[in-house]
Amino acid sequence: MILTHIYQQLARYLDALPAGYPPTESGVEIEILQTLFTEEEAALALHLTLLDEEARVIAYRARRDMAKTADLLEAMVHKGLISGSYPNSKPPRYAISQYVIGFHEGQVDRLSKAYVSLFKRYAPHLLEKGPWTKVPQIRTIPINAAIPVTTEVMPYESAEAILRSKTHFGVRNCICRQELILDGGGCDRPMESCLVFDDAALNDAVTGQGRLITLEEALAKVETAREAGLVLQPANSQNPIVMCTCCSCCCGVLRNIKNHPEPATLVANPFIASYDAEACINCGKCAAVCPMDALAWADEKITFNPARCIGCGLCVDVCPTQAVVMVRKAARLKAIPKNTLGTYLRMAQARGPQTVLTLVGMVLRSLVHSVLAPRWKDGEG
Helix, strand or coil, X not given: CHHHHHHHHHHHHHXXXXXXXXXXXXXXXXXXXXXXXXXXXXXXXXXXXXXXXXXXXXXXXXXXXXXXXHHHHHHHHHCCCEEEECCCCCCCEEEECCHHHHHCHHHCCCCCHHHHHHHHHHHHHHHHHCHHHCCCCECCECCHHHCCCCCCCCHHHCHXXXXXXXXXXXXXXXXXXXHHHHCCCCCCCCCEEEEEEHHHHHHHHHHCCCEEECHHHHHHHHHHHHHCCCEEEEECCCCCCEEEEECCCCCHHHHHHHCCCCHHHHCCCCEEEEECCCCCCCCCHHHHHCCCCCEEEECCEEEECHHHCCCCCHHHHHCCCCCEEEEECCCCCCCCCCCHHHHHHHHHHHHCHHHHHHHXXXXXXXXXXXXXXXXXXXXXX
């Protein structure tokens, strides 16, 4: 039967998307899909694009019954497998989710030990072979207290400014801490700590993956993150829909880039720490909070390796003598994409012309099918 190959087809489709889903010799990426998707769900996912579309458009493309398609899409949203949006007084819309950031994070509060084991095997390969090293999907911003007052700060470089630009706010549990706890590790940092905004927040409220909160509660979550020594990581766009608060002991991204000799090359952040050895009293507080060991003990004193600094600013917050401050990097970074689609386009460009063509083809296909779909009635064209 053709359905026995559906997971290979879905894996290839996901790998054609900007974030990638690189194959392995072991086939663990296929095992992940078999664990999360039924064959029917995998077959339908092949007909979704990165653009939000109504169920009728997707049913037309898949040549399926519209009502059954709508029911299956809604079930997949609630399983965290695809993205759903629910505009007021309009039909729901659906889009394919990439793996990371995407339907992996959609497994929050429903993780199994079997899936965690598979993800643990696949994550290093995904980071190495995917587009992450060229175009990160998330970026690091300093905690507000660490941003230098003498520096012009863009709104998307400040956590408070990002939050104040949003309309809807949500919070969900940290899937990375849940994963590590299931794997016998983890830490005692706050579990309910990942912030989502606007449509993503509304989607989480519908599916139960998170809950809506106020701006004041969101600001309080950022302050709690600072007190807990967590790194602020919004999506890599000027208008992020998510902001994670991460620790290097649990976060899948930070754990993996910490193993790299130069973590600073793997994050998008215009700031870096500047260390003054003469002002340092070697109290060790900065080394205790630094997630990348950029500030560390060596020969009974603090040493600083700028190639390991990801610019989180946690060291500035705890230094009693201002021996460490945040400064802008000398080399200018590429402009932060304006939105999520801009991030996807940049990732596609980094992967090559074929991925760009895939993205353009999705847009054209979606436009054409949105026009033709109204003629589609219950599997008859």
